[in-house]
Amino acid sequence: MPQPLPLKANKTERCAIVVGAGPAGLMAATVLARAGVRVEVYDHMTRAGRKFLLAGRGGLNLTREEPPAHFARHYYEQTPFFSDLLQRFSPADLRRFLTELEVTTFVGSSGRVFPEKATAAEILDRWLSHLEGLGAHFHFSHRLQNIGPNGDFVFDAQGPRHLVRADTAVLALGGASWPQTGSDGHWISFFERHGISCTPFAPANCGIEITWSAHFRDRFNGTPLKNSLFTGPDGTTASGDAVICTYGLEGGGIYPLTRSLRQPLATKGSAILLVDLKRDMEKRQIAQKIMVPRSDRSWSEHLRKTLRLSGPHYSLLRECCPAEVFTDPLRLAGAVKNLKLTVTGLRPLTEAISSSGGVSFAEVDEMLMLSKLPGVFVAGEMLDWEAPTGGYLLQGAFSTGWLAGQGALRRLRRE
Ligand SMILES: Cc1cc2nc3c(=O)[nH]c(=O)nc-3n(C[C@H](O)[C@H](O)[C@H](O)COP(=O)(O)OP(=O)(O)OC[C@H]3O[C@@H](n4cnc5c(N)ncnc54)[C@H](O)[C@@H]3O)c2cc1C
Known part of the structure; x- marks a missing residue:
């Protein structure tokens, strides 16, 4: 020695x-x-x-x-x-x-x-x-x-x-x-x-995994979801941009929630993340705007006009809500305020910020x-x-x- x-x-x-x-x-x-x-x-x-x-x-x-x-x-x-x-x-x-x-x-x-x-x-x-x-x-x-x-x-x-x-x-x-x-x-x-x-x-402070449809993944990979508010399973909230990527979401709007997601992911294998797509409006206000007659406009045009909902926000609604939600203004307003995303995992330690x-x-x-x-x-x-x-x-x-x-x-x- x-x-x-x-x-x-x-x-x-x-x-x-x-x-x-x-x-x-x-x-x-x-x-x-x-x-x-x-x-x-x-x-x-x-x-x-x-x-x-x-x-x-x-x-x-x-x-x-x-x-x-x-x-x-x-x-x-x-x-x-x-x-x-x-x-x-x-x-x-x-x-x-x-x-x-x-x-x-x-x-x-x-x-x-x-x-x-x-x-x-x-x-x-x-x-x-x-x-x-x-x-x-x-x-x-x-x-x-x-x-x-x-x-x-x-x-x-x-x-x-x-x-x-x-x-x-x-x-x-x-x-x-x-x-x-x-x-x-x-x-x-x-x-x-x-x-x-x-x-x-x-x-910690890492991206999250969500299984997107092939259409959504290919169309929106790399697109930021701006001005959203994210809420983790324990009620922790985070605002800021999240970027849609092939495996789920990345970015400052998501990183503060990894701690909140970790426990349910470990015990149940999945966790629910809520997204508020229209932070500056109450659900009631949103419902009122949605109820304005749609005439021959498509849903995407209607929501863009009445709520100023962006393309990726609208497509995320379509991606995560069953079709019948679009027939009920109150349910749709609820989804705009509290859209449920099923998270299936955290990105690996090797990619995490901490x-x-x-x-x-x-x-x-x-x-x-x-x-x-x-x-x-x-x-x-x-x-x-x-x-x-x-x-x-x-x-x-x-x-x-x-x-x-x-x-x-x-x-x-x-x-
Ligand atoms: C992409 C990225 C962006 C970030 N941005 C920010 C930011 O903007 N703001 C912020 O607050 N934080 C940020 N962080 C986090 C921040 O960089 C870390 O929290 C910080 O560097 C931790 O400092 P530390 O000294 O504890 O460890 P480290 O910086 O990890 O240093 C540990 C050192 O120990 C050495 N070492 C390890 N094992 C051994 C061994 N057995 N023998 C000898 N040497 C060894 C390593 O080589 C290393 O030099 C970021 C991290 C990443 C990855």
């Missing part, structure tokens, strides 16, 4: 390792490096922040400007934890930190915060330079394989395994969606060998240290929390990274 590589350079210098160079790991490294700790950052990919860079491709929504209590509610069961954490490292703290990297941000529609000019790649470059300036070292192509019985970190670096010993460690290994970015969730197997309880990963599951909160203390591996802290999406996309995920990663970094720092100082 190879001997551990001690990281202690001299008697006074304390050292920490951070494994996982995504937003959570880099934030933990920043806290430690700014406090003068020697930090060695490891990642098994050839460069840092692959998922962060991917997030940048679709408009990097870094966080949100929202009252703290409202913000914390988006973390579901973990609301109390995030309620406390967001007071300690808040969206405003994140924006301040970004300003220190000379990244200015702006608040867009519905409180979403974006970088003003900088791309994700530019933010990452500035952040890595800042860390290197503080003396942090990066070791890419290093895969953490295990934590040995003496607390040694076992890495596989495209060659013989080697061991690293550190005074403390922050692991920020990510969840299990988009494995090609490096967050493949394989770490769960060695965590379980240590008896650390982890909830199995499941897709994952639910990970290290159970029962395994960590208030600073995110693992009780079964004292001195080892965990942060980011590898912890068992989930949130809708659109700023909540990245803020969750940054804030937990900050907390784990503070925890590791406190431990070093106490020792």
